[in-house]
Amino acid sequence: MKMAHTCVRVKDLEASVDFYTKAFDFKESRRRDFPENKFTLVYLTLPNDSYELELTYNYDSEGYDLGNGYGHIAIATDDLEGLHQKHKEAGFNLTDLKNLPGVPPSYYFIVDPDGYKIEVIREK
Known part of the structure; x- marks a missing residue:
């Protein structure tokens, strides 16, 4: 077995596609429209990775309560500081670099247009 995809429901499909492609270099691998059921699925992948992020857009939704x-x-990178700086310069909503007790900074969080948090971690 292997992981196939993670789904997030979005209120503005194009804003979400724009965010993930600009922030992380995701590429749209496929798009499936179901107008009779009033939803569209967009699948995004990172270069050299088959795991997909599925963006689900329901035509009649005004957004979702993320709840508690x-x-x-999480997305791993071999250039944590460089990607953090890129995100900061682009004006994305993100935290400072963070660390666990006794270790140097190794992660931060960035927030997508729907309020979903993405942890960006140093690749091991």
């Missing part, structure tokens, strides 16, 4: 159960997805 959603945690985050």
Whole structure:
């Protein structure tokens, strides 16, 4: 077995596609429209990775309550400081670099247009 995809529901499909492609270099791998059921699915992948992020857009939705159960997805990078600086310069909503006790800074969080948190971690 292997992980296939993670779904997030979005209120503005093009804003979300724009965010993920600009912030992380995701590429749209496929798009499936279901107008009779009033939704569109967009699948995004990172270069050299088959795991997909599925953006689900329901035509009649005005957004979603994330509640207190959603945690985050995580994306690893070999240039944590460089990506953090890129995100900061682009004006994205992000935290400062963070660390766990006794270790140097190794992660930060960035927030997408729908309020979903993405943890960006130093690749091991």
